[in-house]
Amino acid sequence: xxxxxxxxxxxxxxxxxxxxxxxxxxxxFDLGLEAADRHLGGLATHxxxxxxxxxxxxxxxxxxFALGLVRRTAGDRPVVWGVQAMAELETGRIYGAGLRxxxxxxxxxxxxxxxxxKELLAxxxxxLAGGAVGAVLLTAWGESKVLSLTATRRLSMAAGQGRATxxxxxLAAQPQPSAAExxxxxxxxxxxxxxxxxxxxxxxxxELLRHRLGAQPRSWxxxxxxxxxxxxxxxxxxxxxxxxxxxxSGGLVSPAADRSAEARGxxxxxxx
Amino acid sequence: MLVEKVKGALRLAAAxxxxxxxxxxxxxxxxDARARAPDIRVEPHRPEADTALLRRVLxxxxxxxxxxxxxxxxxxxxxxxxxxxLFGGEEGLIRAVGARAEGVGLATRLALAGTPEAARALAxxxxxxxxxxxxxxxxxxxxxxxxxEVSDKEIQALSRAGLKTLAHLADRPTAPIAARFGAAAAxxxxxxxxxxxxxxxxxxxxxxxxxxxxxxxxxxxxxxIEAVIGDLLVxxxxxxxxxxxxxxxxxxxxxxxxxEVRHITVRTGRPSRDAAAVLRLFRERLANLARPLEPGFGFxxxxxxxxxxxxxxxxxxxxxxxxxxxxxxxxxxxxxxxRLGPEAVSRxxxxxxxxxxxxxxxxxxxxxxxxxxxxxxxxxPEPDPADxxxxxxxxxxxxQPVLATAEVPDHPPNRFIWRRVDHRLVRVExxxxxxxxxxxxxxxxxxxxxxxxxxEDQEGRRFxxxxxxxxxxxxxxxxFLHGVFA
Numbered sequence: 179x180x181x182x183x184x185x186x187x188x189x190x191x192x193x194x195x196x197x198x199x200x201x202x203x204x205x206x207f208d209l210g211l212e213a214a215d216r217h218l219g220g221l222a223t224h225x226x227x228x229x230x231x232x233x234x235x236x237x238x239x240x241x242x243f244a245l246g247l248v249r250r251t252a253g254d255r256p257v258v259w260g261v262q263a264m265a266e267l268e269t270g271r272i273y274g275a276g277l278r279x280x281x282x283x284x285x286x287x288x289x290x291x292x293x294x295x296k297e298l299l300a301x302x303x304x305x306l307a308g309g310a311v312g313a314v315l316l317t318a319w320g321e322s323k324v325l326s327l328t329a330t331r332r333l334s335m336a337a338g339q340g341r342a343t344x345x346x347x348x349l350a351a352q353p354q355p356s357a358a359e360x361x362x363x364x365x366x367x368x369x370x371x372x373x374x375x376x377x378x379x380x381x382x383x384x385e386l387l388r389h390r391l392g393a394q395p396r397s398w399x400x401x402x403x404x405x406x407x408x409x410x411x412x413x414x415x416x417x418x419x420x421x422x423x424x425x426x427s428g429g430l431v432s433p434a435a436d437r438s439a440e441a442r443g444x445x446x447x448x449x450x
Numbered sequence: 451m452l453v454e455k456v457k458g459a460l461r462l463a464a465a466x467x468x469x470x471x472x473x474x475x476x477x478x479x480x481x482d483a484r485a486r487a488p489d490i491r492v493e494p495h496r497p498e499a500d501t502a503l504l505r506r507v508l509x510x511x512x513x514x515x516x517x518x519x520x521x522x523x524x525x526x527x528x529x530x531x532x533x534x535x536l537f538g539g540e541e542g543l544i545r546a547v548g549a550r551a552e553g554v555g556l557a558t559r560l561a562l563a564g565t566p567e568a569a570r571a572l573a574x575x576x577x578x579x580x581x582x583x584x585x586x587x588x589x590x591x592x593x594x595x596x597x598x599e600v601s602d603k604e605i606q607a608l609s610r611a612g613l614k615t616l617a618h619l620a621d622r623p624t625a626p627i628a629a630r631f632g633a634a635a636a637x638x639x640x641x642x643x644x645x646x647x648x649x650x651x652x653x654x655x656x657x658x659x660x661x662x663x664x665x666x667x668x669x670x671x672x673x674x675i676e677a678v679i680g681d682l683l684v685x686x687x688x689x690x691x692x693x694x695x696x697x698x699x700x701x702x703x704x705x706x707x708x709x710e711v712r713h714i715t716v717r718t719g720r721p722s723r724d725a726a727a728v729l730r731l732f733r734e735r736l737a738n739l740a741r742p743l744e745p746g747f748g749f750x751x752x753x754x755x756x757x758x759x760x761x762x763x764x765x766x767x768x769x770x771x772x773x774x775x776x777x778x779x780x781x782x783x784x785x786x787x788x789r790l791g792p793e794a795v796s797r798x799x800x801x802x803x804x805x806x807x808x809x810x811x812x813x814x815x816x817x818x819x820x821x822x823x824x825x826x827x828x829x830x831p832e833p834d835p836a837d838x839x840x841x842x843x844x845x846x847x848x849x850q851p852v853l854a855t856a857e858v859p860d861h862p863p864n865r866f867i868w869r870r871v872d873h874r875l876v877r878v879e880x881x882x883x884x885x886x887x888x889x890x891x892x893x894x895x896x897x898x899x900x901x902x903x904x905x906e907d908q909e910g911r912r913f914x915x916x917x918x919x920x921x922x923x924x925x926x927x928x929x930f931l932h933g934v935f936a
Binding site for chain 2: 235236237238239241242243245256258266269270271272273274275276277278279280283284285287288289290291292297300301304305308309310311365366367368369371372374375376377378379380381383402404405
């Protein structure tokens, strides 16, 4: 009996520890793509989500996917986008007209340009905690010690405090442990060609690397529908029940078969 | 003793008390002066150094009143209306000013009177002191006519007429004086006697609202400084409330014990009366100053001024609903701007132009949009629902030169090399032909027309390429990567 009670007390204690830096409520948002939403069970609205660009040339795809999430979660509320100078230097400046073309209102977006990762985090925390915005998108360049477990936990707490969604896009960096609710790896994917073989709508190879609530790593091909503001089944075989992955280059394999990715996932879970 | 060269001769420009006691006076030649007093110490006169010193003193004397101005090359005029109580009345103020000047080694004569001109005359031609009412007119009447500071010729004329002091003039009607000695003399007389009040023109623009705190004990610690700013802000906000205004720019003045003065300004995007929010801005600024605020031996006075204000309806406090998002966002923008600078925090604004580089501009987010846009507000172009994005999410500025090949000249490209990576294109759309805005540039050579292509490579990355110029023309066309689609 006594040991039972002790274990129960420890469990309670563990819960309070876990609660620190994690969403204060159960508010969730989804992607609009049913297959993915069923798998994910929604994404925490007042939490931190990380989006990695698989390779540097996939940076714009990663930003596009993150902006899709921003649109899903923030709706008509203002958005702050913090960008590290190096990211814009390497992958191009953020273009207002292009934001409009993805279905976001550029007039509702405040662009904050910083040099250092530290400044990026500080600005992000400030914007999140103030409660004035629906989402804060941060774009960091390169590997950084500053983006530690503690720093991401702070972001996550600020998101809870200000009831906003925190999205951290990381370019030219390998996934590493953090306090994020979910972690994604994005690369561009071949679009469904329009008439006369014209490039189609934004299409991404989306890979879920980690989900704090335990959803298994998986990948999808998603197409962004600007008009409805939802992700849809994408790729050349869209419409078929089981999407093949002929469009993907060798780097991306189905997670179940990818032992190394699985192993890395295990390691991350232990940290997170 | 200072000398300067006047018409080829070295003449005394200024002399100190002991030199004056020896019978030397400014204007005398150096040779004459040496003859009278052989062992005088002579230095060249440097008027610019005097001016610089006077300016520094002026800045420091800003602690007594915001309405301070230089008066000639060797005087200061302070409008102390409503300021004296801070220093324990007029006598206290005069004592404080005197002590401050003595502290930096200046000999002064101070006078305080009802009008600036009267005070000037009393200081320069009279004994100095504090005058008001009947005392003031009596003291002014005793001054010599030189106090009018009109030209020597007129002074001589006045003396010759037997008019030696202002009293002689004061009782006479003004019209004959103007007729005989010139209008200037009459005007000056009225001003000096305080019949006409001409306000001084302060050096820095007078703030709309200014609150001061004279500190008995100089402070050096940041929390103390912030606490004082906080107190002053609350006071200033109350005054703004009375005027039905909100401040757009707040300036904190830090008066250091040794005379250094530092001003720090923060701005808000929209009129504000929120002391806590503005204090946060100051905190940000103070923490991120390029040149830190060096308290040295401490600040002995602080001032808070509201330099720009706009209408902001007075509101009943405590009955407000939760602040609206727009207001919150404004505050957030202000805080970020205070920390990172106005250029770092921006928002997009569309411009009516088809030329990609010109179609969007970034403006500091702290500016209210209405005040900034020229003429009509342009709306973002509405994309066609069926189209995929036709403009990239990111663009390169300037466009990046790439090596592109097309099967046949004038055809869409089928591959391009950028950053040493070969991109084989599987989807291409184009061209979209954009001609430069020839009506904008008259002088500079016009850029060639651009043919834009939306392309996708076999890895599923979408790019915006353009060919600059046409085949068969000089110079040969070149290919550029302008942007990347999501």
